[in-house]
Amino acid sequence: EKLDIVLYPDSGLREVCKPIAEMNDRIDRLIDDMFYTMYDAPGIGLAAPQIAVQERLIVVDVSEKKNEPLALLNPEIIRSAGKITWEEGCLSLPGIYANVNRPSDIIVRGMNRDGKMIELEANDLLAVCIQHEIDHLNGKLFVDHLSGLKRMRALQKFKKLQEEGDLDE
Ligand SMILES: O=C(O)C[C@@H](Cc1ccccc1)C(=O)SCC(=O)c1ccccc1
Numbered sequence: 001e002k003l004d005i006v007l008y009p010d011s012g013l014r015e016v017c018k019p020i021a022e023m024n025d026r027i028d029r030l031i032d033d034m035f036y037t038m039y040d041a042p043g044i045g046l047a048a049p050q051i052a053v054q055e056r057l058i059v060v061d062v063s064e065k066k067n068e069p070l071a072l073l074n075p076e077i078i079r080s081a082g083k084i085t086w087e088e089g090c091l092s093l094p095g096i097y098a099n100v101n102r103p104s105d106i107i108v109r110g111m112n113r114d115g116k117m118i119e120l121e122a123n124d125l126l127a128v129c130i131q132h133e134i135d136h137l138n139g140k141l142f143v144d145h146l147s148g149l150k151r152m153r154a155l156q157k158f159k160k161l162q163e164e165g166d167l168d169e
């Protein structure tokens, strides 16, 4: 049920993930485990490479009541417009937050957990989260959207937090 979340700088987070051929029981179980892990973290999204599965699968739920789960296989952004700045975090870089600029309105196509191809419009935080998760499928992290200096400072801070954590053990 609860899976271990892979932390930076694990190389799996830098791989381009493989498409999923079809919905099956293995993927269905994986989706349940990813939602359980995401809600427990807590988080508003999770991508398969974050639990060491190099396949194109994401789960998101940005609702307040944690009752709007969305799982997408092989998600693709087919339209994007607008602009939004959001202070993003990442469960693979706990304790690091930074402002990222992304399109605010997207149309995303993918297969849902019933095996049906769907297209949906996402705006604001849902759009930000889906783009953050699709980045994970392409080996990209939110810090990659920062300027060199900001990225370096964020990763140095993460390294320090991890070393402090090791000391606390
Ligand atoms: O690493 C991930 O993919 C999860 C990440 C998703 C995300 C957060 C913010 C902007 C875009 C994408 C997180 O969920 S980090 C934790 C977080 O943001 C949060 C946790 C509890 C309540 C609300 C937000």
Ligand SMILES: [Zn+2]
Binding pocket: 089, 090, 091, 092, 132, 136
């Ligand atoms: Zn992330």
